[in-house]
Amino acid sequence: MKIYWWVIMMFFVTTLSFSFYGAEGGEKKESSSVVGNYYLKFSSGYAVTSWENSPITVDQKYLAPPIFRLDLGGVAEIYEFRYSAGYVRGMGAIISSDQMLHMNLKIVTLAAGGEIVWPTASDESKLKDTQYYRGSLGFVGRVTVDLLLADIYAEYRQRTLSDTPLIKIEGIETSIGHEYDRFTKLGATFSLLGLKALGEVTWIKLGNTAILSKEFSTTLPEDDIFRITLGGGLSIGRIELLIKYQRLLDIEDEVAYLYQSTHLSPDYLMSKNTIFVEAVWKF
Amino acid sequence: MEILKKASKALFFALIPLLFTTCGEETIEVVIKIRVDTFISSDSTANHASLNYLSVDKTAEREDRIILKLPTTEEDFDEDSELDKCFEELNDNPLEVTFSMFCAIYFMPLKVLTEVLTTCDSAILQPENLSSAILVLNTTDSSAVASGALSINLLSRPWFHTTNWTYAHPFSAKGRWTSAGGDIDTTITFENNCTGLSTGSCAAGEIKFEVTDYFKTLIQDDESLHFGMLIKSTGDQNLANIHSAQTSTELGPRIVAQYTGDCSDGKKSLPKVYYLGTPIRNLEQGRSQK
Numbered sequence: 001m002k003i004y005w006w007v008i009m010m011f012f013v014t015t016l017s018f019s020f021y022g023a024e025g026g027e028k029k030e031s032s033s034v035v036g037n038y039y040l041k042f043s044s045g046y047a048v049t050s051w052e053n054s055p056i057t058v059d060q061k062y063l064a065p066p067i068f069r070l071d072l073g074g075v076a077e078i079y080e081f082r083y084s085a086g087y088v089r090g091m092g093a094i095i096s097s098d099q100m101l102h103m104n105l106k107i108v109t110l111a112a113g114g115e116i117v118w119p120t121a122s123d124e125s126k127l128k129d130t131q132y133y134r135g136s137l138g139f140v141g142r143v144t145v146d147l148l149l150a151d152i153y154a155e156y157r158q159r160t161l162s163d164t165p166l167i168k169i170e171g172i173e174t175s176i177g178h179e180y181d182r183f184t185k186l187g188a189t190f191s192l193l194g195l196k197a198l199g200e201v202t203w204i205k206l207g208n209t210a211i212l213s214k215e216f217s218t219t220l221p222e223d224d225i226f227r228i229t230l231g232g233g234l235s236i237g238r239i240e241l242l243i244k245y246q247r248l249l250d251i252e253d254e255v256a257y258l259y260q261s262t263h264l265s266p267d268y269l270m271s272k273n274t275i276f277v278e279a280v281w282k283f
Numbered sequence: 284m285e286i287l288k289k290a291s292k293a294l295f296f297a298l299i300p301l302l303f304t305t306c307g308e309e310t311i312e313v314v315i316k317i318r319v320d321t322f323i324s325s326d327s328t329a330n331h332a333s334l335n336y337l338s339v340d341k342t343a344e345r346e347d348r349i350i351l352k353l354p355t356t357e358e359d360f361d362e363d364s365e366l367d368k369c370f371e372e373l374n375d376n377p378l379e380v381t382f383s384m385f386c387a388i389y390f391m392p393l394k395v396l397t398e399v400l401t402t403c404d405s406a407i408l409q410p411e412n413l414s415s416a417i418l419v420l421n422t423t424d425s426s427a428v429a430s431g432a433l434s435i436n437l438l439s440r441p442w443f444h445t446t447n448w449t450y451a452h453p454f455s456a457k458g459r460w461t462s463a464g465g466d467i468d469t470t471i472t473f474e475n476n477c478t479g480l481s482t483g484s485c486a487a488g489e490i491k492f493e494v495t496d497y498f499k500t501l502i503q504d505d506e507s508l509h510f511g512m513l514i515k516s517t518g519d520q521n522l523a524n525i526h527s528a529q530t531s532t533e534l535g536p537r538i539v540a541q542y543t544g545d546c547s548d549g550k551k552s553l554p555k556v557y558y559l560g561t562p563i564r565n566l567e568q569g570r571s572q573k
Contacts, residue, residue: 056445056453163366169332169444170319170528177366210369211454214355215319216443218454219369256455 038074043278045069047271055258057130057167062090063258063270075102080111086265090126091133094119094265098140109144115157117266131176132262134164138180150190157183161207161262172213176259179207179222183267191235196242200229204269206260220256225249227269233278240280248272310414310543311407317536319511320351320528323448325464332444336423337525337536339433341516348464349525350438350446351536352511353501407544415482415541416498417491418512421534423524425488430477432520435492438511439468465513471497475517482541490525498540 045065054060066086073082080102085093100113115138121128138159145152163177187200204227209220231244248269251257263269321332326345331338338347418435422428442465443452451466452458460466477485479493492514501507526534 163363172319172444174443175366177363177370179370208370208374210366212365212369215352216441216452217369218441218443218452218458220455253456255453255458259454 037076037283039071039280039282041069041071041073041278041280043069043071043276045268045274045276048273048275049271051254051258053255055131058090058126058132060258060270062088062126063132063264064089065268065271065274065276066094066265069265073098078102080113084266088127088264091128091264092120092122092125096266100140100142107146109146110142111144112139112141114138115140115159117159129165131164131166131259132264134162134262136161149192150188152188153186155183155185155187157185159183166211166259172215174211174213174216177210177212178260178262179209181206181261181263187229194235196233196235196240198229198231198242198244200227202227202229209256209260211259220253220260223252223257223260225251225257225261225269231276238282240278240282242276242278242280244276244278246274246276308543308545309407310541313408313540313542315354315538315540317351317528317538318354319444320349320536321444321446322347322349323446323464325448328447328449330445330447333529335527335529335531337420337527338522339514339516339520339525340522341518341520343519346464346516347522349514350442350465350511351514351528352442353509353538407542409542409544410499410503412542412544413495413499413502413540414543415539416495417480417482417539418494418536419539420490420514420525420536422488422490423526426523427487428476428490428520428523430485431475432517433476433490433492433514434517435473435476435494435512435514437468437471437497437509438513439466441510464515467513468510473497494538498538 044067047064051060066088069084069086071082071084074080078101080098080100082096082098084096086096087093094117096115096117098113098115100111103110115136117136117138119127119133119135121133125133127133136159138157140155140157142153142155158180159182160180161178163175166174166176168174182205183202184204185200185202187198189196189198204225206223206225208222211218211220226249227246228249229244229246231242233240233242246268248271251272258270261269268274319332320337321330321334322337322339323331324338324345324347337349337351339349340347440451443454443458445453448464449460450458451460474480474493476490476492480491481493481495483491485491501509526532526536528535
């Protein structure tokens with residue numbers, strides 16, 4: 001894990017250096033939720049609703065959204081990046097990063113690249129050796145249309161999740177595997193007179209899930225759910241304060257969902273209704 | 284004395300060819316320990332998988348039933364590889380079922396048997412040579428369970444260690460038993476305990492079920508599926524505690540299978556020593572010769 005942190009820090013320093021070299025003066029128009037060349041965002045989440053039952057591997061109180069999450073991101077010429085660390089109770093920090101190529105075409109911005117998600121946990125972590133302690137590699141592509149008072153964007157994200165142990169009983173270990181999950185998002189942000197509003201709808205296709213051991217197998221078929229995100233807040237100079245409400249729709253089997261969906265960060269999908277507060281500093 | 288020595292040598296060398304010819308019919312007994320078992324209670328959702336005993340009883344107020352499963356392969360189980368196979372099968376056969384399907388990991392008790400093979404045993408341990416297969420359980424206090432007091436049936440769907448009276452597995456709302464207390468496969472039936480045994484009888488504290496025909500079917504087909512078995516009381520029955528697979532004794536649930544065949548494949552590995560004046564003796568322990 002020390003080696004991993006060192007790689008991340010080297011990459012961070014290198015990309016920041018490159019971005020400062022290529023920085024342009026003045027504010028850039030928004031790309032997704034990014035205003036200015038760079039941003040530093042602090043956020044925290046609160047799960048409004050709980051599930052009727054916990055998964056067999058862990059109490060659902062450990063599936064709460066990250067107590068706090070720090071994002072550092074920005075655009076430098078053709079390079080766009082995001083580094084996130086979300087601290088999850090019962091696990092530790094979930095590190096994630098987007099590394100993308102960025103292209104400005106007047107009012108249209110294109111970005112495409114990859115994503116990596118990596119969990120960290122101590123041996124005492126409640127979520128260690130569960131389906132939630134897993135990494136992923138992914139692809140992300142985004143189109144943004146920059147209008148006068150609004151941005152409209154569409155994003156596709158695909159994650160390939162790692163297989164993990166699920167539970168060990170009677171000396172037999174059961175594992176869980178997922179096929180890739182897909183996120184297709186449409187959104188818009190509006191800014192006027194220091195006020196900001198946003199709305200997003202995301203179609204999430206959770207891939208096939210298999211639970212397997214020497215003595216047992218079952219499969220959970222791929223499932224479509226929808227996520228609605230509404231938010232509003234203030235934009236004062238280079239500071240933005242936002243509150244967002246997220247709701248998940250079309251979860252038919254809530255029992256199976258807790259094994260099909262293992263997203264705690266950067267996307268949080270472990271509560272039907274969640275409130276997030278964000279403070280963004282653009283620089 | 285010289286004559287005696289020469290005669291002994293001559294006899295010894297005359298008997299050497301016997302090493303490479305048939306040894307006659309042999310019966311080999313193989314014990315297959317059950318790895319996964321539990322009991323479910325009509326008045327509780329508690330998980331009993333890790334207990335060192337099983338419970339079976341029936342009263343007007345409540346009932347306990349035993350669920351167990353014959354083991355699959357003893358070979359190294361590569362989870363990643365098996366998960367990949369599972370997804371391949373899912374993508375080839377998209378799911379349109381009323382309950383969660385299972386990945387077709389074929390349960391092959393025969394693979395368990397291959398772990399105990401010697402070259403001579405391999406000739407005998409063939410499905411067609413199976414002469415007897417008995418499922419044996421033992422009560423924890425050696426108390427007797429009346430003959431016919433317990434029935435055994437096959438289960439018709441996969442179940443997880445945490446199964447209970449209501450759910451076969453906890454991973455989906457469709458993990459619920461169709462029939463509370465376990466979904467039974469009625470196409471195959473068995474005799475009640477200690478009746479119709481192909482070999483032996485029930486000693487004190489023993490519960491035995493005759494499963495020869497079913498076990499032979501299972502090991503003859505490489506793609507056979509086995510989800511497990513359900514043991515329950517046939518009538519009102521006092522509580523009987525039985526050693527589970529987690530017992531520290533050798534009295535956990537087990538299949539005792541006997542194979543009778545002719546060890547004549549020419550690859551005998553049993554050392555045999557013939558001593559003039561003494562009975563022919565097999566130096567391998569725990570085997571019987573006919």
